[in-house]
Amino acid sequence: xxxxxxxxxxxxxxxxxxxxxxxxxxxxxxxxxxxxxxxxxxxxxxxxxxxxxxxxxxxxxxxxxxxxxxxxxxxxxxxxxxxxxxxxxxxxxxxxxxxxxxxxxxxxxxxxxxxxxxxxxxxxxxxxxxxxxxxxxxxxxxxxxxxxxxxxxxxxxxxxxxxxxxxxxxxxxxxxxxxxxxxxxxxxxxxxxxxxxxxxxxxxxxxxxxxxxxxxxxxxxxxxxxxxxxxxxxxxxxxxxxxxxxxxxxxxxxxxxxxxxxxxxxxxxxxxxxxxxxxxxxxxxxxxxxxxxxxxxxxxxxxxxxxxxxxxxxxxxxxxxxxxxxxxxxxxxxxxxxxxxxxxxxxxxxxxxxxxxxxxxxxxxxxxxxxxxxxxxxxxxxxxxxx
Amino acid sequence: xxxxxxxxxxxxxxxxxxxxxxxxxxxxxxxxxxxxxxxxxxxxxxxxxxxxxxxxxxxxxxxxxxxxxxxxxxxxxxxxxxxxxxxxxxxxxxxxxxxxxxxxxxxxxxxxxxxxxxxxxxxxxxxxxxxxxxxxxxxxxxxxxxxxxxxxxxxxxxxxxxxxxxxxxxxxxxxxxxxxxxxxxxxxxxxxxxxxxxxxxxxxxxxxxxxxxxxxxxxxxxxxxxxxxxxxxxxxxxxxxxxxxxxxxxxxxxxxxxxxxxxxxxxxxxxxxxxxxxxxxxxxxxxxx
Numbered sequence: 195x196x197x198x199x200x201x202x203x204x205x206x207x208x209x210x211x212x213x214x215x216x217x218x219x220x221x222x223x224x225x226x227x228x229x230x231x232x233x234x235x236x237x238x239x240x241x242x243x244x245x246x247x248x249x250x251x252x253x254x255x256x257x258x259x260x261x262x263x264x265x266x267x268x269x270x271x272x273x274x275x276x277x278x279x280x281x282x283x284x285x286x287x288x289x290x291x292x293x294x295x296x297x298x299x300x301x302x303x304x305x306x307x308x309x310x311x312x313x314x315x316x317x318x319x320x321x322x323x324x325x326x327x328x329x330x331x332x333x334x335x336x337x338x339x340x341x342x343x344x345x346x347x348x349x350x351x352x353x354x355x356x357x358x359x360x361x362x363x364x365x366x367x368x369x370x371x372x373x374x375x376x377x378x379x380x381x382x383x384x385x386x387x388x389x390x391x392x393x394x395x396x397x398x399x400x401x402x403x404x405x406x407x408x409x410x411x412x413x414x415x416x417x418x419x420x421x422x423x424x425x426x427x428x429x430x431x432x433x434x435x436x437x438x439x440x441x442x443x444x445x446x447x448x449x450x451x452x453x454x455x456x457x458x459x460x461x462x463x464x465x466x467x468x469x470x471x472x473x474x475x476x477x478x479x480x481x482x483x484x485x486x487x488x489x490x491x492x493x494x495x496x497x498x499x500x501x502x503x504x505x506x507x508x509x510x511x512x513x514x515x516x517x518x519x520x521x522x523x524x525x526x527x528x529x530x531x532x533x534x535x536x537x538x539x540x541x542x543x544x545x546x547x548x549x550x551x552x553x554x555x556x557x558x559x560x561x562x563x564x565x566x567x568x569x570x571x572x573x574x575x576x577x578x579x580x581x
Numbered sequence: 582x583x584x585x586x587x588x589x590x591x592x593x594x595x596x597x598x599x600x601x602x603x604x605x606x607x608x609x610x611x612x613x614x615x616x617x618x619x620x621x622x623x624x625x626x627x628x629x630x631x632x633x634x635x636x637x638x639x640x641x642x643x644x645x646x647x648x649x650x651x652x653x654x655x656x657x658x659x660x661x662x663x664x665x666x667x668x669x670x671x672x673x674x675x676x677x678x679x680x681x682x683x684x685x686x687x688x689x690x691x692x693x694x695x696x697x698x699x700x701x702x703x704x705x706x707x708x709x710x711x712x713x714x715x716x717x718x719x720x721x722x723x724x725x726x727x728x729x730x731x732x733x734x735x736x737x738x739x740x741x742x743x744x745x746x747x748x749x750x751x752x753x754x755x756x757x758x759x760x761x762x763x764x765x766x767x768x769x770x771x772x773x774x775x776x777x778x779x780x781x782x783x784x785x786x787x788x789x790x791x792x793x794x795x796x797x798x799x800x801x802x803x804x805x806x807x808x809x810x811x812x813x814x815x816x817x818x819x820x821x822x823x824x825x826x827x828x829x830x831x832x833x834x835x836x837x838x839x840x841x842x843x844x845x846x847x848x849x850x851x852x853x854x855x856x857x858x859x860x861x862x863x864x865x866x867x868x869x870x
Contacts, residue, residue: 234782234783236688236691236782238696381821381824382824384829384830387783388786389772389781389786390598391786394817394822395821397594397821397822398818398821401590401822418698418777418778436698437698437779438698574825575824576824576828
């Protein structure tokens with residue numbers, strides 16, 4: 195009796211194993227690409243943007259994609275193991291906190307191609323990539339400086355880390371380039387995503403007299419909240435124009451697919467392999483079209499604000515006196531060239547304490563940009579880690 | 582802009598966040614008075630938030646959204662009641678599981694509902710804040726001045742005695758937990774149809790846990806919950822308002838620090854005013870002592 199059962203079980207297991215292998219053998223014809231996300235794909239921010247890009251990649255290239263969402267930052271390795279076991283030959287890990295786990299996995303799987311977003315550690319089979327917003331924040335700042343009536347613009351920041359500080363500083367430099375009297379009031383959330391915190395931070399800034407808002411938080415809360423008082427705002431990361439069509443001026447949009455498509459085309463063409471990624475680092479900006487100015491794709495500036503921006507004039511050292519609208523257009527054109535003809539962090543720049551941070555005639559290197567801790571002039575508010 | 586204006590401004594903000602806190606806490610207090618801890622508040626709230634948003638968006642009536650939130654909150658709580666009352670499983674584990682389940686389920690169902698503002702939201706200063714205060718008074722009167730209140734509290738203090746009196750302990754607990762869940766659902770609904778107003782996955786952002794702490798901090802007293810909710814809401818707002826002078830973390834920790842303090846005082850000095858219902862967290866099995 196027992197013998198019968200075990201024989202029956204054995205054959206069942208054998209059949210199950212065989213069945214399990216059939217779809218894998220079939221699917222291996224297409225390149226399998228895995229994505230590891232730190233948040234849920236519905237976060238309407240960072241992870242959502244990567245997932246939108248993943249779907250575009252799957253439409254445009256002969257690849258099959260897999261993804262895992264909401265992966266805790268310290269525990270990326272088991273998820274990489276899973277994707278490798280599922281046949282992934284290229285794996286994108288899309289959060290800074292995945293860096294060390296990705297480095298370790300890249301050593302264990304020398305034949306798999308890895309790419310890590312926003313980090314700085316590379317290996318022969320591990321590239322890095324980032325689509326950065328600092329130029330776009332500068333452009334948003336130019337507009338904010340022209341549109342504020344109270345001369346107080348606000349910024350709701352996620353964490354006081356170099357990435358957010360760089361964007362905040364670029365924004366502040368833009369504001370001050372147009373409106374030297376304006377201040378940039380800052381509140382920190384200590385969270386990437388927290389609608390309740392973003393809401394109360396916005397309320398606190400409104401109480402301080404701020405009338406134009408920018409932010410780093412993965413929901414449209416700041417826009418919705420400031421719009422209730424008819425105050426202006428700049429969208430962050432996702433198309434948020436529809437949340438306040440009368441108050442959203444512009445914003446930042448990301449196109450991760452430009453990087454993913456470029457990278458994977460080179461993998462498919464055999465240009466990138468698991469042997470030659472040591473120096474592959476994508477730091478893509480406006481010129482590469484990895485980022486876009488606007489709160490809705492294709493709409494750089496909300497038409498409602500064009501006349502006000504055309505009426506405001508500004509004096510610049512290099513372009514003479516012109517309208518803020520024209521200045522924004524000229525700067526976009528300058529920064530869309532490769533190499534760029536203008537950089538927001540072109541010296542001389544002193545920080546808010548008066549320390550010279552960028553000498554005249556120089557700009558910052560990528561390494562200096564990604565480790566920025568100082569606060570630009572005009573920034574008012576707490577600044578943890580200020581040198 | 583005088584000091585009075587400043588304080589009034591802060592209190593108005595405190596009330597805005599205090600409203601969902603109060604509704605949630607009243608529900609939790611009600612259930613805990615019958616002896617059932619429900620740590621699933623976060624899950625019930627997020628389900629309430631999603632269903633309220635979806636219903637309000639589809640029908641155009643935020644009131645119907647809140648009704649949907651109450652229903653889903655009650656249904657989620659029914660699950661907790663079944664597991665913890667009928668199956669007599671550990672209430673804490675069941676509640677935690679409900680939180681996870683709610684967050685996951687709401688996230689799954691909410692796919693595709695993100696990225697749209699609610700077309701017809703409820704104003705933040707609507708009927709809900711005063712209604713919450715009225716509800717607190719009503720629940721207080723119910724608990725201390727009605728026969729049902731005595732029954733409910735007896736079930737929470739001494740289910741064996743209640744059983745001996747011929748009270749159906751399981752039924753009372755079911756009703757209390759489900760009603761509590763309905764209030765938690767409304768609290769979540771308030772977030773998505775009035776406070777935000779839109780839907781995003783995980784939008785409750787831990788408010789459910791503040792609610793659990795608040796029920797303890799208010800020492801299971803609905804009237805004290807009014808003041809406690811206002812205090813916690815105000816502290817949360819102040820953590821941003823005062824950020825130029827005080828780092829935000831200590832102020833955001835305050836609700837939990839206060840709660841631990843209250844628990845410690847109650848445990849050390851056995852202060853009567855801060856005593857938990859005797860049978861809180863204990864499943865009841867007839868014949869067991």
